[in-house]
Amino acid sequence: MVLQLSTFHWEGGAGVAAARLHQALLNAGIDSQLMVSQISRPGPQTSAWADTPWKSKKAWGNFVLERLHFLPQEKDKSVRFAFSPAAAGADISEHPLVQQASIIHLHWVNFGFLSLRSLEKLFALGKPIVWTLHDMWTFTGGCHYNRGCDHYLSHCRYCPYLKKPGEYDMAFTQFVQKQRLYNHTPLTLISPSRWLDNLVQKAALTTGMPSKAIPNCIDTELFKPGSQPEARNALGLPPDRKLLLFAGANTQDPRKGFTYFREAVRDPRLADVEVLILGKGKPENFADMPVKVHFLGKISETERMVQAYNAADMLIVPSLEDNLPNTIMEAMACGTPVAGFDTGGIPEMIDHLENGFVSVPRSATSLAEGIQWILKHNAGGAVSQNARQKVLLNYSEEVIAAQYSQLYQSLLHG
Template sequence: MLLLSTFHWEGGAGVAAARLHQALLNVGVDSHLMVSQISRPGPQTAAWADSPWKSKKAWGNFVLERLSFLPYEKDKSVRFAFSPATVGTDIADHPLVKEASIIHLHWINFGFLSLKSLEKLFALGKPIVWTLHDMWTFTGGCHYNRGCERYLTHCRYCPYLKKPGEYDIAFAQFEKKVALYQNAPLTLISPSQWLDNLVQKAALTNSTPSGTIPNCIDTNFFKPGNRIEARNALGLPVDKKLLLFAGANTQDPRKGFTYFKQAMRSAGLADAEVMILGKGKAENFADMPVKAHFLGKISDMKQMVQAYNAADALIVPSLEDNLPNTIMEAMACGTPAIGFGTGGIPEMIGHLESGFIAESKSAPSLSEGIQWVLKHNTDGTVSEKARKKVLQHYSEEVVARQYSQLYDSLLHGQ
């Protein structure tokens, strides 16, 4: 079993792939993980870039792949939202690929695997499982469609492009994927039912076998802890309600931070303050209507657990998302989540049980959710239900068993 991922313990997709690899090993599956470059050593984990020369080549592939999109991009706000997949690494002859009985793709963009790389992998004839972490697999290049529905028929006139046209690069990539997927031994797995529903509607994938298996989490590591101790460790006040916003890039419009800011302005919570995790600068949050504690990007997982345990609630106003790791992590720590009803978020948060699903793009609804959680969790019942949901649906053993059964069915035709 070989899992392939561009990133290793980085970004939502990279973390999800690494966690699944760990979970598969724990239930006895002979799993191997190959990434472009290793973030930290791990069992049966290999980097394609395992030498200084290959590391330079991996960086060069990333740069070339980005440069190939540069002449077409509408503006720099969409620079990383579209992947042309013109540059990548040929790994078909790699020993791990040759030895694998099943190849399991995760997020493979940004110069790791190109469409040509995928073509050579598919030509090996081995069963291919592809876990989708966004929409790229069935679009002409965008990772999220932002309301465009041309992927349902045929991508063209792409809104991400400077000069959208009938035969633009989205059209060209779509055509290449049509040829690539024809007769490919593919099974598409989505972490959320929302994404699988799109897979079944999309013109590129509506005839491809698909299903839903969520991402997993180590519930022995992400677990409830002492709130006061966690706050003291992070230098946070112990006498305030603390609301957490966590995003890899806090300034990404897709993460909806502006709605959180508006919600805090109207919530009227005199004793509430906010915690902010992710890339950014403290000055970006100077205009928050309440005091903001900017903790920056936290890479240490023990500190992340402290952050979740320090918070009274996690706020996820994402405008587009699949199955956010932050929600899973927070709920595993017994921290309720409040999020917009977008993507797979409503599948994770039990509305008025383990958290609150707010109306999308509505700051007043988000504000209502914050107030509801703070009011109804004084005795910890919402927290208990949040943790229980994760134990039942997202624990390592539950998810690894589902994948193990899928692998067996593909190998033995059951």
């Protein structure tokens, strides 16, 4: 049995990716169990560590303790959740599922689910460990994305996330702890993008470790093309306007690059488009948009998410840092082309001028050019067909489950 471990369940990019992989493995006949901190909704062979009222309080307490550990040292409020000290977490080493597992498969385990001490106890069991990296935290001194800092390539210190960066700061300490933790541990590191795998191979903490790129997966029977008029009618959207979709768990996260999208639609040639926004936020956050905005808020129901993708003429992803965004995969599975920046794993998903447009990073002008290119070249639906085909060939459940099955077999049987 392979035990998948994830803080979140069907929430956030990493939580969704972990749950989708678990589902794909089960559909492929692979014995997978998913343990999360707390369950979002019931699912097959899925359990919560916090399965009692006392454990739920303890899970919340661990999250608070971990945040309090970082709070006095944070540079400012904007980085509060961008650095994880992993100082508090649950000891799951004696949990029955952990004991039964042949392979332990880690995903995103921060925010009080697993601490560095928790990981140390798991690693001490001597079981093969697969770790799918959903950001950079595994090989940094605590940040989830480096924001231009390259100290992880040698030794983390003078961390830009800290109020008082220093030679022996919190990032330095966590880096040393991870060095000790990873030593002599049979880790196999999996990155959803080739971009992240390249960083893994260069990072001081993980260079020389077994690593490879295996993308996240998606259910292409759920996320599929549908009638645009029906989708717009269901969501109360205009039937005759060009709609540009911006989607994200937190639309106000600077890393998502919304300001560049706002500038792009100021282009006079895009005066007739309207914008569709999906994710956490408030309507007043978008009052200064130069075009009309339709704010759908946060949508958790898959059916409504699919409707939103099918209602849109394209998805815009101006991320400044990102791994392999679920939103791009979801949109393309629905046949909705994407214009996005040439950052992280985004250009691995978008084939420039074939199924979408890859824009110059931090360039609103280039993003506007991409929007116009898709509007012009997808009139007959060819770009949409290419987008859907890319997902079927590279990100379907069957394709990704087969790659993980081969990996698991190699770890168990050599």
